[in-house]
Amino acid sequence: MVGLTKTIRIPLHEPNKGKYDSLINTLNRYSECINFHLDGAFLYADSKEELHELCYHSSRLDGLSANLVQSARDRALEMYWKGCTHTSNVPLRLNQRIFKLVLRDDTLNLIGITTINGRIYVPLPPYLRPYQKRHLKDITSGKATCNSAELVDREGDLWIHLFVKYELDKPQYQPKTIIGVDLGVSKLATVSVLSKDAVSKVNFFDGSELRFRRKCYKRSLSEWQSNGNDAMVRRSKGKISNLSTHLNHCISKWIVSLAKQYSDPVIVIESLKGIRERIKYSKRMNAELHSWSFAQLQSFIEYKALEKGIRVEYVDAKNTSRMCCNCGHSHKSNRRDQAHFKCLECGYEANSDFNASVNIVKVFREKAPTQPTWLGGRGELNRP
Numbered sequence: 001m002v003g004l005t006k007t008i009r010i011p012l013h014e015p016n017k018g019k020y021d022s023l024i025n026t027l028n029r030y031s032e033c034i035n036f037h038l039d040g041a042f043l044y045a046d047s048k049e050e051l052h053e054l055c056y057h058s059s060r061l062d063g064l065s066a067n068l069v070q071s072a073r074d075r076a077l078e079m080y081w082k083g084c085t086h087t088s089n090v091p092l093r094l095n096q097r098i099f100k101l102v103l104r105d106d107t108l109n110l111i112g113i114t115t116i117n118g119r120i121y122v123p124l125p126p127y128l129r130p131y132q133k134r135h136l137k138d139i140t141s142g143k144a145t146c147n148s149a150e151l152v153d154r155e156g157d158l159w160i161h162l163f164v165k166y167e168l169d170k171p172q173y174q175p176k177t178i179i180g181v182d183l184g185v186s187k188l189a190t191v192s193v194l195s196k197d198a199v200s201k202v203n204f205f206d207g208s209e210l211r212f213r214r215k216c217y218k219r220s221l222s223e224w225q226s227n228g229n230d231a232m233v234r235r236s237k238g239k240i241s242n243l244s245t246h247l248n249h250c251i252s253k254w255i256v257s258l259a260k261q262y263s264d265p266v267i268v269i270e271s272l273k274g275i276r277e278r279i280k281y282s283k284r285m286n287a288e289l290h291s292w293s294f295a296q297l298q299s300f301i302e303y304k305a306l307e308k309g310i311r312v313e314y315v316d317a318k319n320t321s322r323m324c325c326n327c328g329h330s331h332k333s334n335r336r337d338q339a340h341f342k343c344l345e346c347g348y349e350a351n352s353d354f355n356a357s358v359n360i361v362k363v364f365r366e367k368a369p370t371q372p373t374w375l376g377g378r379g380e381l382n383r384p
């Protein structure tokens with residue numbers, strides 16, 4: 001079984017003034033309580049038990065319930081280990097003891113939240129999106145569980161983030177189609193499909209737009225910083241990571257929908273360790289490599305595939321970029337430059353990312369413990 005968590009973000013449906021004030025005041029007290037614990041952690045104690053001893057009783061005097069104080073303490077410790085000294089407007093982390101969902105099919109759904117004025121119930125909006133309705137239905141039918149959530153203040157509007165957890169069986173079937181995914185910097189992802197022993201499809205995801213936007217952003221950022229334009233520096237925070245995340249979502253979605261078109265597909269990705277060791281370009285390239293989140297792309301592919309019941313496997317892709325996918329000859333000089341691959345042994349020429357993605361398929365094919373007959377041979381691959 002594999003755990004899969006989906007987050008649904010829903011605005012609270014017009015809480016009346018009294019309820020709204022209670023929730024906002026609770027959020028403020030919660031932030032204050034976290035700061036109080038942070039001070040305690042930095043000055044006196046940094047273990048859960050010591051911090052509890054030190055801060056619990058004073059925090060309770062502030063009107064927060066025991067569960068809210070515990071939630072604040074845990075949050076403060078996490079922040080302390082990250083080196084964070086102060087916080088404001090932090091989402092209120094809700095566990096099973098602090099919130100309750102009341103889901104009904106015919107009338108409004110409610111969420112109960114423990115505040116400094118006791119538990120209050122606020123309706124969820126009736127106009128939910130279809131996928132949100134589907135997740136709530138899964139909770140009611142017992143297909144999924146929701147034991148944690150967050151209350152978030154978005155510039156005065158209150159939102160609830162529900163973390164819906166599914167337990168899914170890991171798909172186990174004999175693959176008929178192998179989809180090799182090579183990750184890189186110049187091409188963010190190169191996908192090649194091996195079906196019936198021939199490479200039937202190749203697709204590249206170019207990274208140039210991301211590189212260009214990042215360059216523009218860095219230039220603007222240094223200008224704003226030297227001009228003392230703090231407002232723009234603050235506003236641009238997270239822009240590049242948002243763009244990376246968006247691209248990762250698009251790429252992973254495309255790969256999984258491609259896999260769905262084939263019968264019994266398996267998506268094969270190289271393990272992260274391999275990528276870091278393999279790509280050792282200039283310092284500039286390395287910086288780009290680390291800011292580009294391979295781990296995120298892998299996890300996106302993994303969970304999107306799991307939802308559709310598609311297998312994902314990892315291979316140790318040592319030498320995939322310098323090995324010839326035609327004859328298997330491996331040499332550093334086979335890879336002429338970033339884009340161009342030419343085998344010294346057999347003279348095979350190809351795009352180097354394509355060559356690597358085919359090698360990933362081959363490595364998986366050779367290591368697969370049980371193989372259907374057509375996967376058994378180690379014959380030459382047909383070139384696209």
Ligand SMILES: [Zn+2]
Pocket residue numbers: 324325326327328329343344345346347348
């Ligand atoms: Zn060769």
